[in-house]
Amino acid sequence: GAGVSQSPRYKVAKRGQDVALRCDPISGHVSLFWYQQALGQGPEFLTYFQNEAQLDKSGLPSDRFFAERPEGSVSTLKIQRTQQEDSAVYLCASSLRTANSNQPQHFGDGTRLSIL
Amino acid sequence: QKEVEQNSGPLSVPEGAIASLNCTYSDRGSQSFFWYRQYSGKSPELIMSIYSNGDKEDGRFTAQLNKASQYVSLLIRDSQPSDSATYLCAPGMDSSYKLIFGSGTRLLVRP
Numbered sequence: 339g340a341g342v343s344q345s346p347r348y349k350v351a352k353r354g355q356d357v358a359l360r361c362d363p364i365s366g367h368v369s370l371f372w373y374q375q376a377l378g379q380g381p382e383f384l385t386y387f388q389n390e391a392q393l394d395k396s397g398l399p400s401d402r403f404f405a406e407r408p409e410g411s412v413s414t415l416k417i418q419r420t421q422q423e424d425s426a427v428y429l430c431a432s433s434l435r436t437a438n439s440n441q442p443q444h445f446g447d448g449t450r451l452s453i454l
Numbered sequence: 455q456k457e458v459e460q461n462s463g464p465l466s467v468p469e470g471a472i473a474s475l476n477c478t479y480s481d482r483g484s485q486s487f488f489w490y491r492q493y494s495g496k497s498p499e500l501i502m503s504i505y506s507n508g509d510k511e512d513g514r515f516t517a518q519l520n521k522a523s524q525y526v527s528l529l530i531r532d533s534q535p536s537d538s539a540t541y542l543c544a545p546g547m548d549s550s551y552k553l554i555f556g557s558g559t560r561l562l563v564r565p
Contacts, residue, residue, distance in 0.1 A: 380542050442503060
């Protein structure tokens with residue numbers, strides 16, 4: 339497709355359940371990012387992949403959060419034993435080349451996660 | 455002090471006016487600056503990038519950067535109701551790929 343695609347668009351889960359969020363980056367994009375956006379706030383960095391390598395996971399809030407990109411294209415963000423504070427929009431972004439500070443990132447529409 | 459500061463607004467301007475959105479940042483090492491527009495329930499959309507001090511114009515949009523003052527702004531000329539959205543400022547931090555976003559300024563353009 340032409341843009342970054344995320345699924346599902348909406349996810350409702352009960353506290354304690356595990357969830358998996360999917361991101362299809364723009365074809366050929368080397369870099370992939372996950373962000374978390376709380377209501378009324380800007381996106382906050384979670385993790386970064388260069389191809390299949392996870393080079394930075396410093397933004398992941400806890401060890402319940404896990405991300406992978408095994409073949410260097412599609413990525414999955416998994417949250418185990420979900421808590422209410424995990425409720426947010428999870429955004430995926432990709433950029434064409436190896437990320438540096440001048441690379442524009444292109445965002446998907448996000449997955450809105452609600453934990454009951 | 456937050457790393458990126460933006461007035462949350464809403465900034466309300468009449469149609470046809472100039473909207474001025476401001477952003478200050480704390481990291482003097484920031485080399486690149488991006489403005490994203492985000493409609494409610496939608497993803498952030500890149501509208502401007504600027505890397506050097508001074509002005510950069512693209513259509514109705516002008517980005518202004520002053521690294522000495524750690525200040526970046528976005529001007530929208532001839533504002534349209536379709537410009538009503540939240541505008542996010544995101545400096546690219548020194549030697550880093552991470553974008554640090556401000557909380558955004560909500561712009562309302564009154565018909």
